Amino acid sequence: MSTQGILLIDFLGLGFILLVINLVRTHRLYVGFGVVWLLAVAGLMVMISIAPLRNFITLVVGARFPASAMSLLAFVFIFGVLIFFSMQLSALSKRQIELIQSLALKELLEQEEQVEKEEFESENG
Amino acid sequence: MKPRVLIVIPAFNEEASIVSVLLGLRRIVPEFDRVVVNDGAKDATGSIVAELGERQIKLACNLGYGRALQTGLKYALIRGYDIIVSIDADGQHAPEDVPRLVEALIERKADLVIGSRYCDGRPYTGPISRRLGQLLFSHMTGFLIGWRVYDTSSGFKALRAHVCEKIIRATFWDFHTETIVRLSLNGARISEYPISARERDHGRSMHSYMSIVEYPLKTLLLIVVAAMDGLLERRTR
Numbered sequence: 204m205s206t207q208g209i210l211l212i213d214f215l216g217l218g219f220i221l222l223v224i225n226l227v228r229t230h231r232l233y234v235g236f237g238v239v240w241l242l243a244v245a246g247l248m249v250m251i252s253i254a255p256l257r258n259f260i261t262l263v264v265g266a267r268f269p270a271s272a273m274s275l276l277a278f279v280f281i282f283g284v285l286i287f288f289s290m291q292l293s294a295l296s297k298r299q300i301e302l303i304q305s306l307a308l309k310e311l312l313e314q315e316e317q318v319e320k321e322e323f324e325s326e327n328g
Numbered sequence: 329m330k331p332r333v334l335i336v337i338p339a340f341n342e343e344a345s346i347v348s349v350l351l352g353l354r355r356i357v358p359e360f361d362r363v364v365v366n367d368g369a370k371d372a373t374g375s376i377v378a379e380l381g382e383r384q385i386k387l388a389c390n391l392g393y394g395r396a397l398q399t400g401l402k403y404a405l406i407r408g409y410d411i412i413v414s415i416d417a418d419g420q421h422a423p424e425d426v427p428r429l430v431e432a433l434i435e436r437k438a439d440l441v442i443g444s445r446y447c448d449g450r451p452y453t454g455p456i457s458r459r460l461g462q463l464l465f466s467h468m469t470g471f472l473i474g475w476r477v478y479d480t481s482s483g484f485k486a487l488r489a490h491v492c493e494k495i496i497r498a499t500f501w502d503f504h505t506e507t508i509v510r511l512s513l514n515g516a517r518i519s520e521y522p523i524s525a526r527e528r529d530h531g532r533s534m535h536s537y538m539s540i541v542e543y544p545l546k547t548l549l550l551i552v553v554a555a556m557d558g559l560l561e562r563r564t565r
Contacts (some may be wrong), residue, residue, distance in 0.1 A: 307399060311386075
């Protein structure tokens with residue numbers, strides 16, 4: 204990869220890192236997701252900037268060209284992120300369901316308690 | 329001492345049938361307590377139940393049948409009931425069958441009795457997709473738990489509270505085949521009792537066209553999960 208290409212990707216990567224940090228800072232991105240994206244961008248920048256590492260990864264994954272190795276790693280990363288997001292959504296959904304159930308149960312239990320209290324008071328004058 | 333029984337009725341947009349269901353239950357089994365779980369109904373179900381002076385758990389939005397039923401079961405556990413009966417709000421189950429189901433639960437010393445539309449040699453009815461699904465899941469339970477349950481998707485069940493405690497934290501997407509597998513592998517005694525059921529007169533079924541594909545796939549996944557949980561629990565015991 205040419206020096207110009209590496210510089211361009213590193214420049215874009217830095218911009219992306221700043222964007223993620225700003226999103227976390229302004230509470231528009233959950234810190235857990237922020238970490239995932241920061242690690243992904245930093246990993247990509249390191250892999251692209253260090254030629255021996257790039258060549259080593261290409262060799263390890265059995266690819267002929269570094270670009271193919273990067274595509275494979277990107278696919279694995281996207282798959283992992285999707286699983287992670289699905290888990291987070293499921294956790295949120297579970298919490299929401301439990302909250303809705305608890306609220307509904309609390310409302311009924313309080314109503315019943317109130318009725319019992321009124322009955323007790325009327326019985327005892 | 330007589331067991332305390334709670335009838336749980338999950339209801340979503342059942343304004344046309346909820347009155348007859350509740351009045352029928354009041355007439356047939358006045359000694360049993362009832363609770364309607366209003367699953368975020370957008371019609372007059374909630375106000376009708378309130379006008380009738382019935383106990384109602386109002387969910388803020390529609391959580392689906394399984395989650396609504398789970399809420400009712402949680403209420404039963406909080407209030408210390410001994411037996412819980414689930415019945416559909418669409419009027420397809422006869423209130424006359426409620427005391428019979430409870431009696432069967434007590435006499436057979438069972439943990440769960442399923443009000444079955446298909447046991448005793450009665451054929452599967454309804455559209456071909458439903459019949460195929462019933463057949464598949466019925467045989468699947470037979471394979472997994474060692475004996476065949478003919479009506480795996482009946483919403484009419486009676487179960488003991490101590491059994492309910494074991495499954496209250498499970499995935500309540502549905503409360504059918506996966507629950508039967510989970511409970512059976514947990515050592516619960518399950519039995520079927522023949523009931524009469526009729527098709528709904530009013531309202532819409534909770535199953536859409538999408539559910540022809542979605543329902544069996546989700547159920548299959550949950551059965552696998554339940555079977556795995558059961559096997560792992562047996563190992564740890």
